[in-house]
Amino acid sequence: MSVLELTNITRVFERGLPVLDGVDLTIEAGQVVGLLGQNGAGKTTLMRIALGMLRPQTGTVRVFGLDPCERPVEVKRRVGYVSEDQVLPPYLRVKEVLALHRSLYPSWDADFADELLGRFSFQGKEKIAKLSKGQARRVAVTCALAHRPELLLLDEPAGGFDPAARREFLETALQLLADEGSAVLFSSHHMSDVERIAGRVAVLDRGQKIVDRDLDELRESTTLAVLAANNGVVPLDLKALDGCLGARIVRDELHGLFLGSPEAVRSRIASVSATQSPRFAAITLEDLFIELVEGRR
Amino acid sequence: MSFALYRHERVVRLTPVISALSALFTLLVGWTLLGVFTRLETSNGQPVFDAEDALLVLLLPLLQTLVFVLPFLPVRTRVQDHERSLPVTRRTLVVVRIAATWTALVVPLLVSSGLILMRLRGEGHAGALLLPVANLVCALTLVVLLAFAWKPAKERLSILETLGLALVAALVVYVSLYGGLQGIGLLYLAASLVAAFVIHRFVPASTAEDPAADTTFVEDVGPGREPLLSPLTRTILKTTALRPFNVTALFFLVVCIGLIGVDNPVLMLWFPIALPIHVLMRSLTLLNGFDALPIARARLFPWIALPTLAALVVGFLLMGVFPHEYRSYDPVANAVELDSFSEDALGAEGEYSLHVRTPPQLWQLATTADARLVEAPWGESFRPLPHAVLWGAPLVVFNPYDVGPQSSVRFLTWQLARALSVAHGLHLTPEDIHARWFADLHPDTKLDDVKKSGLDPQPWSALTAARGTTSPRKFGSLVALAVFFWFLSTAWVLRRNVPARTLHLWRRARTRRIAMSLGLALVFVLLFAFTLRDDALLPVLGALAHRSLDLALGTSAWAWVGFDLVLAVVASLVLVWRLNRIEVPPLPRTGWKKCEVSVF
Numbered sequence: 001m002s003v004l005e006l007t008n009i010t011r012v013f014e015r016g017l018p019v020l021d022g023v024d025l026t027i028e029a030g031q032v033v034g035l036l037g038q039n040g041a042g043k044t045t046l047m048r049i050a051l052g053m054l055r056p057q058t059g060t061v062r063v064f065g066l067d068p069c070e071r072p073v074e075v076k077r078r079v080g081y082v083s084e085d086q087v088l089p090p091y092l093r094v095k096e097v098l099a100l101h102r103s104l105y106p107s108w109d110a111d112f113a114d115e116l117l118g119r120f121s122f123q124g125k126e127k128i129a130k131l132s133k134g135q136a137r138r139v140a141v142t143c144a145l146a147h148r149p150e151l152l153l154l155d156e157p158a159g160g161f162d163p164a165a166r167r168e169f170l171e172t173a174l175q176l177l178a179d180e181g182s183a184v185l186f187s188s189h190h191m192s193d194v195e196r197i198a199g200r201v202a203v204l205d206r207g208q209k210i211v212d213r214d215l216d217e218l219r220e221s222t223t224l225a226v227l228a229a230n231n232g233v234v235p236l237d238l239k240a241l242d243g244c245l246g247a248r249i250v251r252d253e254l255h256g257l258f259l260g261s262p263e264a265v266r267s268r269i270a271s272v273s274a275t276q277s278p279r280f281a282a283i284t285l286e287d288l289f290i291e292l293v294e295g296r297r
Numbered sequence: 298m299s300f301a302l303y304r305h306e307r308v309v310r311l312t313p314v315i316s317a318l319s320a321l322f323t324l325l326v327g328w329t330l331l332g333v334f335t336r337l338e339t340s341n342g343q344p345v346f347d348a349e350d351a352l353l354v355l356l357l358p359l360l361q362t363l364v365f366v367l368p369f370l371p372v373r374t375r376v377q378d379h380e381r382s383l384p385v386t387r388r389t390l391v392v393v394r395i396a397a398t399w400t401a402l403v404v405p406l407l408v409s410s411g412l413i414l415m416r417l418r419g420e421g422h423a424g425a426l427l428l429p430v431a432n433l434v435c436a437l438t439l440v441v442l443l444a445f446a447w448k449p450a451k452e453r454l455s456i457l458e459t460l461g462l463a464l465v466a467a468l469v470v471y472v473s474l475y476g477g478l479q480g481i482g483l484l485y486l487a488a489s490l491v492a493a494f495v496i497h498r499f500v501p502a503s504t505a506e507d508p509a510a511d512t513t514f515v516e517d518v519g520p521g522r523e524p525l526l527s528p529l530t531r532t533i534l535k536t537t538a539l540r541p542f543n544v545t546a547l548f549f550l551v552v553c554i555g556l557i558g559v560d561n562p563v564l565m566l567w568f569p570i571a572l573p574i575h576v577l578m579r580s581l582t583l584l585n586g587f588d589a590l591p592i593a594r595a596r597l598f599p600w601i602a603l604p605t606l607a608a609l610v611v612g613f614l615l616m617g618v619f620p621h622e623y624r625s626y627d628p629v630a631n632a633v634e635l636d637s638f639s640e641d642a643l644g645a646e647g648e649y650s651l652h653v654r655t656p657p658q659l660w661q662l663a664t665t666a667d668a669r670l671v672e673a674p675w676g677e678s679f680r681p682l683p684h685a686v687l688w689g690a691p692l693v694v695f696n697p698y699d700v701g702p703q704s705s706v707r708f709l710t711w712q713l714a715r716a717l718s719v720a721h722g723l724h725l726t727p728e729d730i731h732a733r734w735f736a737d738l739h740p741d742t743k744l745d746d747v748k749k750s751g752l753d754p755q756p757w758s759a760l761t762a763a764r765g766t767t768s769p770r771k772f773g774s775l776v777a778l779a780v781f782f783w784f785l786s787t788a789w790v791l792r793r794n795v796p797a798r799t800l801h802l803w804r805r806a807r808t809r810r811i812a813m814s815l816g817l818a819l820v821f822v823l824l825f826a827f828t829l830r831d832d833a834l835l836p837v838l839g840a841l842a843h844r845s846l847d848l849a850l851g852t853s854a855w856a857w858v859g860f861d862l863v864l865a866v867v868a869s870l871v872l873v874w875r876l877n878r879i880e881v882p883p884l885p886r887t888g889w890k891k892c893e894v895s896v897f
Contacts, residue, residue, distance in 0.1 A: 015807070053588045056794050076591035087586060089532045100528035104591050285657055 001065050002026045003151050003183040004050055008059035013047055014023055019045045020056070021207040027183045029150070032174075032216070034198030034213045035187040036289055041204040043187040044083070047153045050185070063151065077105055080149035084156035088128045094139055095124035098146070105147035113146035119168060134160035141169060145177060153179060154186035158193060166190070170197050172241070191286035201285070205293050213247075222288055223265045225278040227254040235295070237272045244268075246295020257283075257291040299389050306397035308369045312404050319362045319405035325567075360604075361431070362405040367545060370398055372444040373459050376452045386502045391445050395496075398444065402437045406430070406893040407771025428482075429474055435485040436473030438581045440466040442492035449499040456541060463545075536583050537600040546576045547608040567821075569612070569782035573605045577790040584881045594876045602787050602872060606865070609779035612756045617775050625728040630654040632761060633698070634754040650702040651744045651752075653709070655716050657840035658696065664691045671697055677708050684834055696838045700744060706731070707740035735759075772844040773850075773857025777864055789817060791872065794879035 004027040009022040020042045027033055037043050048054045048192050049061055052068025052075060061068055068075040088097055094117070102108040117124060120138040128136060144152065150175070170193055178184055178197070188194055194201060194215075199220055203211040211218065222245070222250040228231060238256040240249035243265070246257040258265040259272040262280045270276050283291070303309060371394045380390060410430045417426060444462055448454065456460070473481050526534070528658035537543070553568040580601045587597060630636075636652040663669045663683070672678040677702050683693035698716035700709050710727040717723040717730075725733075731740060734756040738747060755761075793810060 037615065051589060057797065073591045073593050078591065081589040083589070086589075089528075089535070089586070091535065092528055096528040100532060101590075103527065103529050 003029050003031075003064060004060070004185065005062040006046070006050065006059065007061075007062070009046070009049060009056045010058040011042075011049060011054060017095045020049070020204075020206045022058070023204070023207070023209045025079070025209065025212065027138050027151075027185055029183055030178065030181045030197050031200060032178050032184040033200045033202055035185055035202050035204065036194065037187070037204035038293055041206045042135065043204055044155050045186070046204070047081070047083070047155050047185065050081060051076065051153055055167060064250070076277065077107070077147075078150045080144035080147065080152045080154075082137075082140050082144045082154050082157045084159055087136075088136060088139060090127070090129035092128055093124065093136075094122050094126050094128065094131075097139055097143065098124070099126060101143045102145070108147045113142060114147065116146060118140040120165070132160075134162065134165065137161065138165065138169075139189075144237060147175075148177065148180065148182070150182055150270035152182055152184040152186070154184065154188075156187055156189070158190065166193065189286070193288060195285050203289065203292060205296060210296070211292065218288070219283075221259055221284070222283065223258045223260060223262050224281045224287065225256045225258060225262075225265050225269060226255070226281050226285045227269070227278050228275050229254045230267075231273070231276060233273045233276065238269070239295075241272065246292050248291070248295045248297065255291055255295065257288070257295055299385070299393055301389070302385065302393045303396055306371060306393065308366065308371060308401040309368070309397045311369055311400050314853050315362060315366050315401065316405045316408045320408050320412055322362075322567075323409040328412075328416055328842035350365070355690070359406060359409070362402070362409075363549075366405070367542075370401065372441075372454075372462070374453045375445070388497070388500050391449075391500050392497060395441055395445055398441045399438060402441065402672060403434055406433060406437070413658050416805055432473040432482045432485075433470065435482040435489070436470045439485045439489045440469050441493065442489050442496065443469070445500075446492040446495040449496055450501055533587075533597065533600050536586060537580050537597070538604045540583065542579055546572055547604055549659060550605075550608045551574075551612045551615065554609070555611030567859065569609055569779070570786050570821075573609065573783060574790055576605055577602065577787055578882075579827070581790065581794060581879070582882045585883070588881045595873045598869070598876055601876075602783070602869075605787070606779065606783045609783050610776055613779040614772060615774040617772050631656060632755065633720045633757075635714065635752055636754065651715060651747060652702070653696070653698050653700055655696055655698045655713050656720055657836040658844045659696070659716065659719055660694050660837045661697050662686075662841060662843065663693055665696055669693070669695050669697075671712075673700075673708055673711050675707075677705060679704050679708065684837070686834065686838065694834065694841070702743070702745035704744050705740060706735055706738045706742045706744065706747070709744060710735060710740075713839050717757060717761070723757065723760055725757075730757075773861060774846065776857075776861045777837075777846070780861065780864045780868055784872065787872050788875060789813070791875040791879055794882055795875070796880050 004025070004225060006023060006025040009017055009023045009025075014229045019040075023042070023046065025033075025046070030066065035043050035046070045054060049056050050063060050068070052061070052063075052072045063075045064078060066075050089100075092100070098113055098117075102110065102113075103223055120135075120137075120142065122139070126135075128139065137157070141157055144154070144157075154174075158169055161169060174184060174186075174197060184197075186198075198215055201211065201213060201215050202209055213221075221226050225238075229252050231254075235247035235249060235254065235256075238244050238254070241256075241258070243259040245257040245259060247254065249255075256265075256269070256278075258268070260268075265280070266278060269276070281287075301748065310428055375394065376387065407430075412428065413426060421752045438522050443465060447462055448458065451458075469485070473485065534875060550568060550572040555571070584597065584601070633656075636654045666680060666683075669680050669683060670678055671681065679696040679699070681697060681699040681701075683695050686694060698712045700712055710730040713730050714727045717725060731738075734753075793813065797805070797809075846860070850860055
């Protein structure tokens with residue numbers, strides 16, 4: 001049984017502007033999936049639907065085989081959630097916030113919570129109102145992790161973290177849970193974070209899932225072809241080619257992102273421009289994301 | 298720069314909306330009250346309208362304005378974080394805040410006053426309103442200045458300080474209106490100058506955060522005393538029931554229903570629905586903080602909805618404790634009495650006759666003219682005036698103990714004997730009544746020929762005073778009414794937040810939401826229209842429903858308690874089911890104000 005199973009999810013807030021448009025996503029136990037997308041692509045909505053905070057207008061949601069809207073308490077007890085705009089009661093102290101969560105999650109691991117607090121340099125007496133944004137986020141993350149959830153939904157979890165805290169969070173806490181078999185779906189604009197811990201990447205663009213692949217496989221199977229612009233070939237020509245994920249003009253160059261080996265891509269490009277020979281550039285995940293999203297405009 | 302800040306103050310941007318609502322409220326309620334007062338105080342054909350009447354006419358729209366405007370008044374937080382980065386002095390900010398607050402309070406008041414003046418223009422007593430309005434403007438000016446002169450160096454007032462300020466403000470406004478004190482406006486203006494000097498002298502120039510001026514910045518990391526409540530209970534309480542806005546609005550609810558809205562059916566409809574809707578809509582938004590946590594909504598339900606129910610019940614019970622008499626213009630009364638005074642007591646134009654007024658629970662329903670026919674044993678009959686329940690529908694309510702101009706004195710005493718028996722349990726024969734109070738009139742004299750002036754409306758009051766009225770159990774039905782209003786308003790707010798289940802239905806969601814809002818507005822307008830058209834309808838229909846329930850429950854107090862409890866439990870179950878289906882309304886993602894982005 002999949003930990004999270006989203007099928008044909010559509011959600012609309014404004015007429016004619018679907019935030020999610022027929023999205024499918026399945027996550028198995030132990031998988032760490034990075035959810036990428038521009039602002040407004042639908043990442044937060046997808047996570048809120050997965051947790052039962054929003055209802056989809058089409059499609060089905062199953063978390064541990066349950067409908068999170070129908071059985072919200074059972075589902076939420078097994079899920080950890082940190083959102084980018086999460087707020088904690090400012091009049092409580094850190095230890096009281098943890099006590100609040102401990103009373104709600106039967107699987108709360110007090111030792112693990114103490115360990116996380118120690119790593120984040122909290123004593124527990126600090127008032128939430130006095131914490132910085134990053135410190136408050138650490139408390140929220142501690143609350144989301146300490147009951148050892150079977151599914152972690154992290155919406156920009158490391159947004160307010162300094163680099164050291166981010167690495168601590170990603171490599172230690174998150175990895176620890178993933179090693180224990182927890183599934184993780186996290187969104188981030190830090191591609192280095194995604195590259196560091198995600199085994200799989202899903203990319204949302206304007207409400208649609210355009211990529212859902214194993215990260216290594218994605219890196220190996222995509223090729224960035226660079227041609228001279230203003231030389232008879234336009235982005236639309238490349239987009240019409242088989243395997244083209246996106247094409248765009250960057251200053252005086254034409255970039256085309258393709259699935260397939262450089263040799264295969266070269267032969268495809270030859271069909272639209274016999275005179276030009278493309279150059280193939282090394283591509284990072286960040287470049288891939290930008291080419292993919294911008295190249296579809 | 299200052300004007301740009303002023304224009305962008307939220308409360309200034311809302312002022313047109315608040316003014317429009319205030320104007321609407323004045324048209325619906327203020328004008329009704331004016332009608333009441335001018336008719337009530339008609340004496341020898343000359344209407345009298347004094348400053349005390351103006352107090353109520355003005356105060357109600359003002360209260361309603363405050364309900365709308367209070368959450369947005371920028372008096373509590375003097376400097377917000379983003380404003381520290383702006384190239385303005387603290388004094389500029391304070392001046393902007395003062396101007397914005399003053400605008401939000403005074404403009405709706407002037408709009409309401411203007412509408413009332415328009416109504417009074419032709420009646421020759423508009424002058425009576427001018428002094429209270431001027432006093433009120435001076436009072437509001439002083440209140441606004443006091444709000445900023447109070448601890449001027451502080452950047453954010455605590456809850457207690459804000460409540461203290463609210464009490465002072467209420468006192469200042471109350472004194473300004475009550476009794477129409479002629480010199481109070483000048484006194485307030487003088488006090489305003491002192492307050493303005495204090496602001497000028499003690500408001501610091503810099504917008505930089507000053508921990509020394511604000512005790513809330515003192516760090517307290519000591520263990521302190523353990524709180525009595527668990528963190529979860531405290532968080533739920535502070536997020537829902539004890540939210541300052543909710544507490545304020547619920548306090549208004551109790552005051553408005555219990556002390557103000559009791560003698561006017563129009564207000565009886567407005568406050569128990571509009572105020573709970575305000576509170577519940579806000580409470581639902583605050584649930585964002587709990588939405589991701591594994592807490593069943595049923596567990597949160599009592600904290601969200603029961604404070605409103607409690608406020609409604611307390612308000613309605615207060616109504617019962619402090620019963621107000623029906624106005625003399627009403628064709629219904631608290632006790633059996635003769636009406637020889639108000640020209641249009643029954644709404645019949647030009648009619649000037651004697652009538653028997655009875656409590657609303659004694660009225661009856663009828664669908665045909667024959668059903669209204671009241672016939673005495675000797676054959677004399679009378680068909681009481683019908684009050685249509687719905688336009689065009691044959692269903693009417695009527696007072697079966699009434700008399701007409703062509704009725705005889707004998708018929709009058711027969712009707713009075715029946716009415717006194719049913720309403721007060723006072724068993725007198727028609728002959729007794731005639732001998733005691735109408736001995737100087739011949740039994741066959743037509744009432745049209747009887748001189749009405751000088752008639753005592755309740756000559757039997759000495760006999761009935763000790764008995765009271767045999768009205769049904771008042772408190773049981775008042776609680777039932779509170780539950781009904783609570784269910785109505787809560788169900789409406791929850792229904793608004795139930796998402797469409799399918800994309801197809803969602804396309805109609807906005808239409809549905811608009812239709813729901815328009816429907817509610819239409820219900821309000823229709824009810825207002827009914828009430829304005831015929832004052833008898835709502836009390837009579839309510840009393841008839843009440844009487845039916847009382848009969849069904851055998852007038853037992855325990856049966857009423859059980860009935861109210863069952864009603865509340867059933868309503869709660871339906872509402873919890875509905876709460877489980879809603880989506881929590883989103884918080885604004887961005888915003889300058891802390892309260893806009895914080896749920897706790």
